[in-house]
Amino acid sequence: MAALSKIPYNCYEIGHTWDPSCVHSAFDITRGALEVSFKIYAPLYLIAAVLRRKKKDYYLKRLLPEILWSTSFLTTNGGLYIVFFCIFRKLLGGFYSWSAGFGAALPASYIAILLERKIEICVSRCRSKDGLKGFAFSALKFIVGKEEIPSHSGTAEHISTICKQGPRHRCCKHHQDNCISYCVKGFIRMFSVGYLIQCCLKVPSAFRQMFSKPSRLPSLFYNKENFQLGAFLGSFVSIYKGTSCLLRWLRNIDDELHALIAGFLAGISMFFYKSTTISMYLFSKLVETMYFKGIEAGRFPYFPHADTVLYAVSTAICFQAAVMEVQNLRPSYWKFLLRLTKGRFALMNRQLLDVFGTQASRDFKGFVPKLDPRFTTVLPPGLPQ
Numbered sequence: 001m002a003a004l005s006k007i008p009y010n011c012y013e014i015g016h017t018w019d020p021s022c023v024h025s026a027f028d029i030t031r032g033a034l035e036v037s038f039k040i041y042a043p044l045y046l047i048a049a050v051l052r053r054k055k056k057d058y059y060l061k062r063l064l065p066e067i068l069w070s071t072s073f074l075t076t077n078g079g080l081y082i083v084f085f086c087i088f089r090k091l092l093g094g095f096y097s098w099s100a101g102f103g104a105a106l107p108a109s110y111i112a113i114l115l116e117r118k119i120e121i122c123v124s125r126c127r128s129k130d131g132l133k134g135f136a137f138s139a140l141k142f143i144v145g146k147e148e149i150p151s152h153s154g155t156a157e158h159i160s161t162i163c164k165q166g167p168r169h170r171c172c173k174h175h176q177d178n179c180i181s182y183c184v185k186g187f188i189r190m191f192s193v194g195y196l197i198q199c200c201l202k203v204p205s206a207f208r209q210m211f212s213k214p215s216r217l218p219s220l221f222y223n224k225e226n227f228q229l230g231a232f233l234g235s236f237v238s239i240y241k242g243t244s245c246l247l248r249w250l251r252n253i254d255d256e257l258h259a260l261i262a263g264f265l266a267g268i269s270m271f272f273y274k275s276t277t278i279s280m281y282l283f284s285k286l287v288e289t290m291y292f293k294g295i296e297a298g299r300f301p302y303f304p305h306a307d308t309v310l311y312a313v314s315t316a317i318c319f320q321a322a323v324m325e326v327q328n329l330r331p332s333y334w335k336f337l338l339r340l341t342k343g344r345f346a347l348m349n350r351q352l353l354d355v356f357g358t359q360a361s362r363d364f365k366g367f368v369p370k371l372d373p374r375f376t377t378v379l380p381p382g383l384p385q
Helices: 022-051 056-061 063-092 099-116 120-126 135-144 156-162 179-212 224-251 256-271 276-296 306-324 331-340 350-356
Strands: none
Touching (some): 022 331, 063 099, 224 256, 306 331
16 A cells, blocks of 8 residues: 555655755756757757758758747656646646656646647647658658659659669669669668667767867777677668569569568668667657558547547557666666756665665665755655754
8 A cells, every 4th residue: 555655755765865946946947958969859859851962942941940949848757747847746746656747747748748749840840640741751761762752743654754774674663773783882881871870879088088089089989889889770771672563573463562661671780770769769650650541541549639638658668667666677768868957866865765666776876966954845854853
């Protein structure tokens, strides 16, 4: 029954142990999340703009607003979490096993995703009824090339008239290359993209070490991860394109079934870059696509705002784990939360949460925050009576 009981501590004793003021603590989290979020989204949007060959007008008018809107998403999520953390404590008169994590994160995440969805890029990414349209569709089009995106325009006869000489099937849309050079060029292009992306991601840390440890600078260009991402993207594209071309030659038609087979075989490229994040993202897009296809066929019901609720609940579950049982949270996600809050997530007084039986303080080596007795409802252990 410990999980259903309530502990009578205030939000200073449990949550924002670095400052007794709820307002100041919320400001600290919001300010830190704003800084970190901008550092995350700025290079991502810049790299995406370069890869998509955006025009000058985009950089002058749209790049910064899009960065700021996405930055506001993470900032709102982090800032409102500590706000609702304090609100729930005041409303409930203490903390239940669910209120410090899930309860506070649920409304914060819901409001944050609603805010992000005000911009077009997030609407297409989070709510697209056309499955892969939006962000994922653009990414797929960039990786495999527009030639492999299903299209109902044109005919095989028209294509055959504009194809140049070479080993190229009449149904192939890569008019400037034969099938062999088409696959080779795809590998070289995406290998270069993957290599450059990894290099760009390591630039900030390399810049900090430029003066303290200049001998480590060559690792920026010769790091194993750089080549692994390049090999993954390059082999994925070449296998996908090669399989698609081969099936056109064998079946003498261009069929959407080819994409299913080619995508399955291209998945072998994950051996070069084993990423659970990429795998789970692709799987989620598969489920999403199949679901929306089912809606179009009239076999599945459509629930308005279901994706928003799903995001809020999923994020709240992750926050619940981060508060009550960090040992069951993915290390990368825990590091991300620490980065987003400037390390303050680790300052929670989890020893007081051990009463719920989740071993909340197991991975914190007996950490006990130094609290000001003037702002505590119950004297912490070790303080004079």
